[in-house]
Amino acid sequence: MTTGLRESKRLALRNSLSLTTVLLARERGLSNVRVVDIVNRVGVSRRTFGNYFSSKEDAIADRHVSRTQAAADALSIRPASEPIWTAVTHVILEPYKTESKHTSPSQSERDELLQILSDPEMQSAVDRGARAATATLGAAIARRIGVSTTTDPRPCLVANAALSTLLTTLEHWLGLEEPQPLLSQLSESFRQLGAGLDHTL
Template sequence: MTVDNDLGEAGRTGLRARKKLATREALSRAALRLALERGLENVRVDEIAAAAGVSPRTFNNYFSSREEAICFLGVQRAQRIGRALRARPADEPLDEAIGNAMAQEYAGHAEPDKVAMRMLVSEPGLRGEFLKGIVSLEEPLAEAIAARTGTDAERDLFPRVLAAAVSSAARTATGHYLRTDTTAPFATVVREAISVIAPAARAYGGGRE
């Protein structure tokens, strides 16, 4: 499966890539909806494919399991956050840019559904894929951080360590959001979690020199 390549190609406006990404999204949404309605153990691949209007063979061309399909939107979100960070103003302090890029992804109509999130973190068959989705945030973030700070994501420690800290903050924010009785939007909880690691980003510097 070539999820990352498809996401990258779609960002470059290729028609074929956009169609492939649209199919992935349709399958992922169908899988999530059916799992919420019936319970994960009661959902079959052929039912997901039918709900998305494709064949089971097409499903297998895109995903290796129903769990992977359900969690795909999280991988897609990680790619968008990386692009959002790259698009932040160059003179914006790094910690603020990261917080704004993260919050932007979850604001307004993008507010996560608590029932769906709770299923993702509590269902044994989904938890591993869900955590992989959060970890997948690290690569695009590290590259975006490196681009903003003039470092190299392959050679330098800073962009990858900070990206890993952001990924951990996102995971912790998810647990807090589900575990407590907070009424704050998830975007606010994520921004607060990012603020905890802000000193590390601030110590390195703000935007590009």
């Protein structure tokens, strides 16, 4: 087995554990989900789960971290002439362009997600994930503009702005009484915030 194949399998299992945790939390409520429920559905051991996540909350928050890693990887192949905020917006919103082609979640499904996110331990896990995601995206931005995050705060400032915009807009969207297309909500939020950023980096 090559290192590349081994890593692909590892990432696939991590994603499966994370997604399964989300689905179980939506089905039963987060407080009613146990690690044993997750591993039984995926078909692995508790020890394997522990190799990836310290808790069910961290497994859910990893959805955000994994997407940010994918965005950071994609940033490196965006056109060099593209303004940084435009490039960051593109790589962050790309997954939602695919999802927008599918049926939007119902009000009850959005309520389930809000209930999960309102859990105090879940909020702590989201905060931890957000810090990790900001560091990952900040490093990718720094490489793109040719600076170091240890001497220049701008990459992490831009990363934090982008990811805060994403999470804040998602939370706002989940709470809307009338369903709205998520992609259009996200695109407008990024457009408004980025109006001046592309001219400063």
